[in-house]
Amino acid sequence: MTFSRGIMTRNNQRIFAILILLILLFVISCQVYSATSQPAPQAPEHPELLVLSHPFPPWQFYNEQTGQVDGINVDIVKYIFAKMKIPVKFVEQPWSSAWNTIKKGQAEAIMSASRKTPRKPFLWYPREDLWVSEYVFFVKKSKKRPLLGSYAEMKKLEAKIGIVNGYSYHKSFWSAFPYQNGAASYIPDNRDYHQQLYGVRTPELLFKMIEFERMDVVLNDKSIGLYLINTLGLQDSISYYDNVLFFKGYPMPFAKMSNYPGLKGIAERFEQLLLESKRDGSYQKLVDNWLLRNGLML
Incomplete structure (x- = not known):
């Protein structure tokens, strides 16, 4: 009787150990499944x-x-x-x-x-x-002359030329209208312009100044100038010379x-x-x- 009871006890221990092992295997398999079923973490997004x-x-x-x-x-x-x-x-x-x-x-x-x-x-x-621009001289229609619209013509007429402060334009422009110190190439932040040049802060101001005859001509990209003229309602008042002074890539x-x-x-x-x-x-x-x-x- 004691012997058979010992056998049953050992059997119960084996069964208990098997149950524990099965439970552990179940838990581990659930963890593995959970880990593999989760979506992979996404790479961090780029900041704005x-x-x-x-x-x-x-x-x-x-x-x-x-x-x-x-x-x-x-x-x-x-x-x-x-x-x-x-x-x-x-x-x-x-x-x-x-x-x-x-x-x-x-x-x-x-x-x-x-x-x-x-x-x-x-x-x-x-x-x-x-994009690539085409720069021309814009002029008020009532003041437009039968000209090509070149640097040389504007120098000869001693025309007041409007530009935007800080724009680098083109080496041909600065050669034609050098700084007061004689420099014939663009100098950042230098406002000591040639006596024929007048700087403003924005292109819109250039065309307003033509309209009020405070400038004789302004130097601007043709596509931008045409857009601004239409936006400001000045299409019947302002025109441009056909001569392209320079092309410029931006x-x-x-x-x-x-x-x-x-x-x-x-x-x-x-x-x-x-x-x-x-x-x-x-x-x-x-x-x-x-x-x-x-x-x-x-």
């Missing part, structure tokens, strides 16, 4: 990337009706960053303020900043342009002083996608769609 804009309508400008930065370039930049899955924010500033922001590393990129040697310490310049460089993670690589990828968009036709489609939405034709 800040792009500065200064007034170059219709390519880029602050839309007072929407309270947002608008324009052809905005659609293009949004399209490319969407492909890169990077959120982007646009902020409008006058050029001089925008340039100071870039130098301090308080933004990641700036649309339509032309290539200038003094800017290179602060910017990564791409080879590909965001890229979107990225700020070296920004601490945005991996910004150099992002800049390189942006340029690659911009070039691809021009090759596959999506770039021109974005341009045409923006103009169509706004009832414009350039």
Whole structure:
């Protein structure tokens, strides 16, 4: 009797041990299943990337009706960053303020900043342009003369020429109208202009000053000038000389002083996608769609 009871006790112990083992195996399998069934942790999202804009309508400008930065370039930049899955924010500033922001590393990129040697310490310049401009002299129709519209003619007439402070324009322009100190190339932040030049803060002011005959001509990109003239209701009052003084490509460089993670690589990828968009036709489609939405034709 004692012997059989011992056998039963040992059997009970075995059964109990097997049950414990089964329970442990069940718990472990549940944990493994739970771990494998959970979605893999997603890579951290890119932080918002800040792009500065200064007034170059219709390519880029602050839309007072929407309270947002608008324009052809905005659609293009949004399209490319969407492909890169990077959120982007646009902020409008006058050029001089925008340039100071870039130098301090308080933004990641700036649309339509032309290539200038003094800017290179602060910017990564791409080879590909965001857009290309054509600069001409605009004039009030009642003051327009039978001229080609060249630098030489304006010098001979001693015309008052309006420009935007901080714009680098072109080497041909500064050669024709050097600074007071004789410098014949662009000097950042220098307002000691040739005696025929008069600087203002924005392109809009240029055309208002033509209308009120405070300038004889203003130097501006043709597409921007035509847009502003229509926006200001001055299409019957202001015209331009046909002669194209220079062509100028405007890229979107990225700020070296920004601490945005991996910004150099992002800049390189942006340029690659911009070039691809021009090759596959999506770039021109974005341009045409923006103009169509706004009832414009350039």
